[in-house]
Amino acid sequence: MDLPWGDERTKQFVTNVGLITTNGPYGHDIMAAEWTHHISYKPGLIAVCINPRDATHANIENTKEFGISLCASDQNVLSSISGGSSGKSIDKISALKELGFKFYKAKKINVLMVEDAALNIECKLAKQIPIGDHTTFVGEAVETKLSGKKPLVYHAQKYWNLGENIPKPPQDELDRTNQIVEKHKKK
Numbered sequence: 001m002d003l004p005w006g007d008e009r010t011k012q013f014v015t016n017v018g019l020i021t022t023n024g025p026y027g028h029d030i031m032a033a034e035w036t037h038h039i040s041y042k043p044g045l046i047a048v049c050i051n052p053r054d055a056t057h058a059n060i061e062n063t064k065e066f067g068i069s070l071c072a073s074d075q076n077v078l079s080s081i082s083g084g085s086s087g088k089s090i091d092k093i094s095a096l097k098e099l100g101f102k103f104y105k106a107k108k109i110n111v112l113m114v115e116d117a118a119l120n121i122e123c124k125l126a127k128q129i130p131i132g133d134h135t136t137f138v139g140e141a142v143e144t145k146l147s148g149k150k151p152l153v154y155h156a157q158k159y160w161n162l163g164e165n166i167p168k169p170p171q172d173e174l175d176r177t178n179q180i181v182e183k184h185k186k187k
């Protein structure tokens with residue numbers, strides 16, 4: 001079955017927004033990707049799922065590298081602009097610079113990275129997996145930078161701030177839960 005864009009079921013997911021920066025046949029480019037996932041600790045691997053029609057797709061296929069700038073909570077406009085047009089027809093980086101957004105040159109790869117993102121990760125392509133209607137590009141982290149800012153939350157096609165931390169249940173309730181789990185230990 002399908003799980004289309006905008007469907008109530010699809011809207012139940014909560015994600016980050018990764019700003020994917022590349023520099024290939026379409027020049028320097030940036031796009032928004034909610035499908036940006038940390039999938040391995042050692043080595044640090046990040047998967048991004050990109051529509052084969054996008055300029056970003058061609059840029060990554062050609063250069064085997066990409067940057068990920070995880071949007072900070074005050075970068076929703078940057079996300080909307082990056083996701084609102086294609087680098088095939090618009091120089092989004094120049095437009096964003098004119099709008100006052102700042103970039104810096106990546107250290108280990110030949111792309112631009114977004115200033116003041118929650119986290120910047122420079123990636124070398126480790127694997128390209130065509131699956132479903134998007135391509136999963138798995139990048140190995142080769143350089144990172146933390147800003148200390150909180151990540152932007154994306155849910156139900158809207159941007160959100162991280163909510164309140166849910167407190168742990170009281171200790172007696174935790175003890176009771178642990179006892180019950182222990183009772184069901186497999187022999």
Ligand SMILES: Cc1cc2nc3c(=O)[nH]c(=O)nc-3n(C[C@H](O)[C@H](O)[C@H](O)COP(=O)(O)O)c2cc1C
Nearest residue numbers: 031032033034035050051054055056083085086087
């Ligand atoms: C918040 C947001 C999240 C998005 N997530 C994805 C995604 O995970 N994968 C994808 O292929 N497109 C995603 N898009 C759409 C692309 O950003 C959009 O198609 C963009 O124009 C592609 O740019 P490019 O052609 O310059 O690569 C998203 C758009 C927005 C606004």
